[in-house]
Amino acid sequence: MYNLANSTKPVKIDRGFSLIELMVVLVIMGLLAGLVGPRLFGKVDSSKVKTTETQIKMLKGALQTYRLDLGSYPTTAQGLAALQRAPGDSSKYWQGPYMDDALPMDAWNTAFQYQAPLNTDQGFALYSFGADGQRGGEGNDADIGYLPQ
Numbered sequence: 001m002y003n004l005a006n007s008t009k010p011v012k013i014d015r016g017f018s019l020i021e022l023m024v025v026l027v028i029m030g031l032l033a034g035l036v037g038p039r040l041f042g043k044v045d046s047s048k049v050k051t052t053e054t055q056i057k058m059l060k061g062a063l064q065t066y067r068l069d070l071g072s073y074p075t076t077a078q079g080l081a082a083l084q085r086a087p088g089d090s091s092k093y094w095q096g097p098y099m100d101d102a103l104p105m106d107a108w109n110t111a112f113q114y115q116a117p118l119n120t121d122q123g124f125a126l127y128s129f130g131a132d133g134q135r136g137g138e139g140n141d142a143d144i145g146y147l148p149q
Contacts, residue, residue, distance in 0.1 A: 045131065045140045048107035052128050055104045056145040059083075059112065059126055062098040069095045073116040073124045080114050106144075108133065115148055122146045 062083050067073050070093050074082035080103050086094035106112060106128035116124035127145030130137050137143065 048131070049140060049144060051107045052130075052144050055106065056112070056126055056128070059099075059104075060122075060146070063124065063126070066096065066098050067123075069093055074114075075117070076115045080112065112145070118148055120146070120149055 078087045083098040113127050125148040127147050130141045132141040
């Protein structure tokens with residue numbers, strides 16, 4: 001340290017980082033992103049599948065409550081919209097709305113597929129086409145939910 005009042009020598013102050021130090025940090029960050037990034041993005045896809053499964057279970061509960069009140073599930077023509085507003089012919093028994101919020105879309109922002117009545121264990125089909133938006137598929141592209149036979 002120099003006493004500025006008694007010295008004529010200039011004071012040298014180091015500021016910032018050298019180009020080599022910055023390059024080393026950027027290379028390390030790039031390596032970490034390359035190793036960790038793909039694992040994180042894989043989790044995003046699997047979380048979309050889990051979110052869609054949860055939404056289907058929520059819709060199933062609303063459909064079962066609807067069935068308790070009206071004696072049957074909404075028809076395919078009435079669709080899931082019957083959970084939000086009473087179908088014209090059954091407003092006397094309708095106790096809804098059976099969902100607090102608007103009808104959800106699946107995690108890929110596509111409407112759920114619904115068919116009823118069906119001769120299945122559930123009595124209806126309620127499913128999402130998955131990530132590819134098409135019938136069938138494997139992995140994240142597989143159909144999710146209560147599928148028609």
